[in-house]
Amino acid sequence: MTEVELLVDSVYATLLDRIVDGRLAPGSALSVPALALELGVSRSPVRESVQRLVAEGVAVTVAHTGARVATVSLADLDEVLRVREVLDGLAAAEATAVVDADGLTRLEELLDAGERAVRGPVDPAGDAALDLRFHALLRELSGNATLAETLRRLEVRAHLFGAGLWADQRHRELAVAEHRGIVAAVAAGDVAAARARAGAHVAALAVRMRRAAR
Template identity: 35%
Template sequence: MTAVSLDVSTQLAELEGGKRANQSDALFETLTAAIMSGRIGPGEKLNEPGLADAFGVSRAPVREALRRLQEKGLVTHVAHQGVRVISPSLEDFLSLLDVREALEGMASRLAATAMTEPELEELAIIVDQHGAELQRDPDGPYIQNDFDNDFHVRIARGCRNPVLTGLLCEQFYPRLKLCRSRHGRMKGRGLAAWKEHRRILAALTERDGDVAELLMRRHVRSARQALLTSTVSGVRNDEPRAR
């Protein structure tokens, strides 16, 4: 059992200390957090018996947690190798961005009429906060580590379509984050992305679904082009990529 797995085991013990009754839920959430943070890296094997021993539980809750991770698209079962964290290729990333353009464009169109005034006001505050951070470092990345205050998550939730929200928040964004952490990042993309967010926010505030969808699609295409440019030119940095 690796040091990473033992570290995860400590977190699980804390969760089981009265905070969560369901072992499978605790395992799933702990392993998800470890994968998303990179403490369990792409391609790393998740051994069912080993996890059960490290966490002090039976294999049943481990098996259930691994099944849910596979449904979420964070792990895959490889024949004769067991379960491993996905190791997305550049082509996987580009394919996700193609789908992202359509899904987030639709979410923006719906959110333009579905989001409440308080939700739009909160979104404006978030965008202003992000802008203030970027003004201090115009060439820096646009970091959105707080999932609940992520610009795109707010719009996905605000579209009021539970199917679309579930696809984006529960399945799509976790896989996208893994791809982003693994592949090219382009210096200076953060400020451009923030300006694009401002324009999308303006369209949402004006309740113009057509323009909101158009701007969101352009925004995602710009991110895709930045990825391709960074890959071809080799101009990268080591910070999280802009959303």
């Protein structure tokens, strides 16, 4: 990978982090000149990163005003989470079938980090990042690259709507407990339970998001 490609990836990751944790809320402008100045880079990697976000449905281009962070409606969210409920279950099932000791250790380490975070002060950015890392690792461990990429895009779209949930202590505790249940099933080699618990986690998340939107 060239230095230019690495820079684009870095800028993209920075923008995505800010979108996921709510620092760039839905509807926020993604001004290439302003972001380039803020990040201390040229406009080119910022422009490419914004275009990538648009291509992934995380941002939209608005006529005469430029790119903005996408806004997700409740109807959009329902569609995304119904698909995720099935595919997250599939990812957990496939991971359970092939996971090794190293993979289980990595999952346990992320769970421990999540539990430590929940015992500390509310940190929406940190919690969102840990949640993304947990689900990304589970997808990675499935060994199914197509499934992993599909779920990555869907998860980011869900986080566009749900960033505010991480300010709720009860949600933080429930999310970590549900993650713990998934990993317990994976560690036990119980494919059916892993699938069911991962799907139930997404279904419960959908309920919490709908309640928060009221």
